[in-house]
Amino acid sequence: MSKEKAPRSEPAQQPDDNVNKRDKSALATDLDHHDHPHDHSHLDDTALRVRSLQTLLTEKGYIEEAALHALIDTYENKIGPRNGARVIARAWSDPEYKNWLLEDATAAIASLSFQGRQGEHMVVVENTDNTHNLVVCTLCSCYPWPVLGLPPAWYKSAPYRSKAVIDPAGVLTDFGVSLSPDKQIVVWDSTAEVRYLVMPERPENSAHLSEAELSLLVTRNSMIGTGLALPVETLS
Amino acid sequence: MSNHTPKDTNPEPSLLLEVIPDQFKDDQGPVFAEPWQADVFAITVSLHQQGMFTWQEWADALSQSIARAQDSGDPDLGDTYYHHWLNALEHMVESRNPGARLRLADLYQQWDEAARSTPHGQPIELLCR
Numbered sequence: 001m002s003k004e005k006a007p008r009s010e011p012a013q014q015p016d017d018n019v020n021k022r023d024k025s026a027l028a029t030d031l032d033h034h035d036h037p038h039d040h041s042h043l044d045d046t047a048l049r050v051r052s053l054q055t056l057l058t059e060k061g062y063i064e065e066a067a068l069h070a071l072i073d074t075y076e077n078k079i080g081p082r083n084g085a086r087v088i089a090r091a092w093s094d095p096e097y098k099n100w101l102l103e104d105a106t107a108a109i110a111s112l113s114f115q116g117r118q119g120e121h122m123v124v125v126e127n128t129d130n131t132h133n134l135v136v137c138t139l140c141s142c143y144p145w146p147v148l149g150l151p152p153a154w155y156k157s158a159p160y161r162s163k164a165v166i167d168p169a170g171v172l173t174d175f176g177v178s179l180s181p182d183k184q185i186v187v188w189d190s191t192a193e194v195r196y197l198v199m200p201e202r203p204e205n206s207a208h209l210s211e212a213e214l215s216l217l218v219t220r221n222s223m224i225g226t227g228l229a230l231p232v233e234t235l236s
Numbered sequence: 237m238s239n240h241t242p243k244d245t246n247p248e249p250s251l252l253l254e255v256i257p258d259q260f261k262d263d264q265g266p267v268f269a270e271p272w273q274a275d276v277f278a279i280t281v282s283l284h285q286q287g288m289f290t291w292q293e294w295a296d297a298l299s300q301s302i303a304r305a306q307d308s309g310d311p312d313l314g315d316t317y318y319h320h321w322l323n324a325l326e327h328m329v330e331s332r333n334p335g336a337r338l339r340l341a342d343l344y345q346q347w348d349e350a351a352r353s354t355p356h357g358q359p360i361e362l363l364c365r
Contacts, residue, residue, distance in 0.1 A: 041360050043351040049322060050272045052343035053279060053329065055362065056336060063282050071278040076267050120291065139299040141317065150267050150277075153314035158306065192295030 075150055081220035083114045084147035084197060088223065089215035091124075092202045102126060105197065114146040122147075125188060126199040127225075132179055134171065134187045134225035135196045136164035142190035144197050148220060155224065165189070175226045198222065200229040209235075273318040280325050289328055297324040 043051065057063045087109055091098035101108040105122040109115075122144060125133040137143065138161050143151040154160050164171050168185045172178070179185070188196040200222040206214060213235060221227030268274040284291055301324040306312050312320075330337045346362055354360045 039356060041351045041354040041356055041358070043347060043360065046272060046319070046322065048344050048347050048351075049326065049340075050275050051347045052340045053325065054275065055343050055347070056333075056339055057279060057283070057329070060333070062286060062288065063279055067282055068275065068278040071281055072268075072274045075277070076274070140295055140302055141298075142295060153317070155314075156317040157314035158312035192292040 075145075079145065080149035081147075081218075081223065082215070083112075083149075084144070084220070084223045085215040085218035086211075087112060087114070087124075087147055087197070088199055088218045088229075089211045091199060092206075092214050093211045098199075101199070109147060109197075120144075120195045121193055122195055122197060123188075124197045124199050125186070127201045130182075130184060132172075132183050132185050132225065133196075133198045134164060134168050134185055135190060135198060136161055136187060137190040138162070138165060139191075142192055142195060144190075144195035147197055148223060152220070171226065175221065177227060198225040200227075203229050203232050206232050269315075269318075273321075276318060276322050276325055280321070280328075283328070288332055294324070294328065297328050300324070301327070 054063070058065075087101065090112065091101045097108065101124050105124040108124075109122055120142075125135075127133055137155075141151050141156040141161075143155065160171065163174075165187055168187050169179075172185070190196055200218065202214075203217055206217070209217075209232065216235060217230040217232070219227050219230060222229045268277070280294065283289065284294060289297075298321060301320040302312060305316065305320050305323075310316055326340070330340070343362075347360070350362050351360045
């Protein structure tokens, strides 16, 4: 990508001599809009760029509106942390499934009909008496979409991405999680090819709970490692 | 184990949250803060599914976009994430489709003119392509 493009979405920070044709257009639109409010429509720079992409790719036959709507609906409404919670609750309830999940998470998760669209390899890491796992993507925001949905904003933020590696204990403190001092924290850096999911420790006194009830104790953050599974009392 | 008390009922990070805008603070969402973010996300996944690029290539492009933004002074707190995404998407489309850059610039002007010639409150449409 050319250098002038990155700051295009923030024209206020751009030196004048770097303002390209599109930015000038957006600026002119702004001025016109302010001079003559409410008598015509206005699209900001970002909206104009997105519409231009949509038009170009539709012209070329790469995208169809219905397919895009279906994708958005899936990620807004059908995929989310409840998928991952079902995986964890199954593992807590079924030792054979747990072994399969730890050995071949991609297949074990796919058996519950949760499959990645990017062909990523899934790895599940288990929290134990001695180890607490924490997942991050230091470069961008690779994330196990099929089981957690799309990542929360903090997961995508530079403070989390850097601090998780430099000071994972500090990150846990930020999230209100306190571990016993002798517990080791292991940080897993996700990539486009390998996505990690944390299997939190099963809550104490939960032997009597059904798989469905157990899944209610598995939070999104507990599967990233920035939280713990909820205590059994939460259900009452 | 556990000799500690789970506190996931308040699962957002206290210190990290001080620098993250309010609209991002809820636990499970929103997935997309604005509709255009959903659009660029879906376009990217759709192009990947059709083989325009591998997901590794996309992750590389997005990483580079984020790094460039940080170099330009973006504190990169998560709220500009989809702007990085849009920059990376434009790069991917332009690098794999000769002539796309010029066509995008042309379409940008057309959409801008269409907006300015559309009475407020009415749908904006391109009249000629």
